Amino acid sequence: MSTATDQQNLPQEGARYPTKYRRNIPRSKNGCLTCRAKRKKCDERRPCCTSCARTGRECTWPVSAEIPSTNETSESNGSAQQHTTLPSRPRATVPTTASIPEVLENTSSLRASLTFGTLSNLSSSSRPLYDQYLDMTAELLARGPSADGNPFINYVLPLAASDSLVMDCVLAIGGAHMAVLEPDRPQLEVMTRRHYARLLEGLRKALCDDAACPFGERDEDKKLYTLLILIMLCIFEGVQGDNSGAVYHHIRASRHYVMELAADTYKPSASKKTEHIRGFLLEIYAMFALKLAVTPRGLQEENPVTVDPFLGSLEFLGQFKSRGFMLGFGHRLFAMIPDISNLLEKRRREELSGSTSDGLFESYKSLLKKLDSLDPSSDVLEDEDACPRYQQSTAVAIYRTALILIVHSAFHQDIHKNAELLAEIESRIDKILPLCWAVYTSKSPLRRMMLWPGSILASCCKKPEHVHAFRLGLNSNPRSPGGVREAAKAVELLWQDDDPRAYGPRGLNMVMKKHGLSFSMC
Known part of the structure; x- marks a missing residue:
């Protein structure tokens, strides 16, 4: 399998710290994970330190049980492995949920250990892509908090x-985001495509059962x-702003593996x-x-996404x-989407056949009543x-x-x-707009x-x-990934279109087809 790391015989450990004279004072390891990953001094102010507040970065702290005491700190001129280098591991080893705190405790922080350990083996041209993913992209990918922090990290x-x-997934995603933010640097696109090509080749081998699996050798x-690689491809397409509908192909390919995974959801996992x-x-x-x-x-209008019954809850x-x-809110509302999607597809086919059904229209009115009665x-x-x-x-009220509006437009x-x-519709927008603006201007991950x-x-x-x-609102975040920018462009094309039919979700679909667009808006 191709690798994202250099092919040179580089040492597995990171470079040693300089051995110049330092004051014999133990280093504090109580700073935030963000500062430690960036090798910056942290003033340890909680909940957000001064450095993170100034740079606008997410200020992440280890839980108290994971903060090493000063007695556990190493001397400043020790080796990198004694400090924060993640020991090299065999390919077939993957950290478990339970081992994540251990990694944090043993190496000061997950961010720092990965920065020191992995980056020591990355080429100078790939390292900025990793930094981009770690410092910015991973934060934007998570749409809400969780008990395990940010899983993308x-x-x-x-x-x-x-x-x-x-690693190629990480570098391709980080590179795609960099290329969006810095379009005047074509070399970023070249590097990103290199990792993307490796990613596709690796996926081909995985599909042919010709790739080593870090989870084990069992079929599951x-x-x-x-599935992990396919899902990361979906993430990549959204970050780079693909407008050819590639994400639809990836999600359909993923469905084959997800169905089996979902069937075993409530069964004890054979592999904890x-x-x-x-x-x-x-x-x-x-x-x-x-x-x-x-x-x-x-352009993908004729290829609807199948929403399977397990997503009904x-x-x-x-x-x-x-x-x-x-999905950090509105689970009852999201559970209604399979029924909504089914109704929309029936309506689309009805239009294509030129027929109408009183029963379908009654279902439309019933669904509207159900949506309106839901208490956010x-x-x-x-x-x-x-x-x-x-x-x-x-967020529930906005969705x-x-x-x-989607259902109205379909019928x-x-x-x-x-x-x-x-x-x-105008009245509904009048009422919801202040809520939209409150979310757009907030710091909430939602x-x-x-x-x-x-x-x-x-x-x-x-x-x-x-x-x-x-x-x-659509253009409010200068750090936004490509998918956000593509959606903003599509909506702008709709507003500028003189065709009176260029209105609502139906009109947006028409404009997207007119301009050869298809993307996820996820």
Whole structure:
């Protein structure tokens, strides 16, 4: 298998610290993980240290049981392995959920250990891609808090430290984000494509059972590994802003492996060391599948995403410590999406056949009533690590409104001519806009979930003040990945289109087809 690390015979340990004279004072290891990863001095102010507050980075702290005492600190001129280098491990070893705190305790912090250990084997051209993933991209990928912190760091990076294909995933994702943020540096695109090519080659070998699996040699281990790579490809497409519909192909390929994984959800896992990976992959898949099922598909219109029955309830996520990192609110609302998706697809086929059904229209009205009756304040997660209730209920209200507009649009071909319905939609946007703006301007991780509903709501805007507000919202984050920028461009094309049908989700789908676009809005 190709590798993301240099082919030179580099030492497995990181470079030793300089042996110049230092004061004989033990180093404090009580600083935040972010400062330690960056090798910066931390003033240890909680909950957010001065350095993180100044740079706008996420300030992450180890739990108290994981903070080494000053008696456990090493002398400053010891070897790197004595300090923070992650010991090299055989490829078939993967940290378990239980071992994550041990890694933190034994190496000062997960971030620091990976930085020192893995980067010592990366080429100088690949190292910035890793830094990008660690410092910025991983934070943007997580859509909510969880008991296990950010799985894109705490789960993925230990794997990347011992598996070259997972490392290629990390480098491709970090590189894609860098290329979006710095389009005037074409070499970033070259480096990213290099890792992406390695990733595709590694996936081909995994599909042919011709790749070493870090989880073990059992059939279920290999399937889990293949699913991990496919899901990371979905993440990559969103970060780079692919607009050709590649994510739809990846999620359909993932479904084959997810169905088997979901069938065993409530069974005791034969491999406890991969339990956290199972939860990680199932929640990401659920997020993608549910959103794609109700997203205007553009060029992919004829290829709907199948939403399987197990997604009709998200209770299965409760057994995993990572619950909430992607779907941290509104589980009752999300559980309605399979029925909504099924209704939308029936309506699409009905239009294609030129027929109409009173029964289908009654289902539409019944579904609208059900959506309107859902109380956002009651559809929240009560986990200790979950976002505050008011943030969750706000997000639920926004998603509920977007789903209502999706359903309205599906059942009214000439919605732009229906004055009564247009007035109702305008009123709904008037009410929900302050909530949208509150989320867009907040520091809540739930704001990273606002691309899909924001795009749907924006497609229904006619008032100049509504258009202006959503334009600001969709373009508010200068660090946003490519998928956000593609969605903002598509909505802008809709607003600028003179065709009166260019309105709402149906109009957005028309404009996307006109311009050859198809992307996830996830």
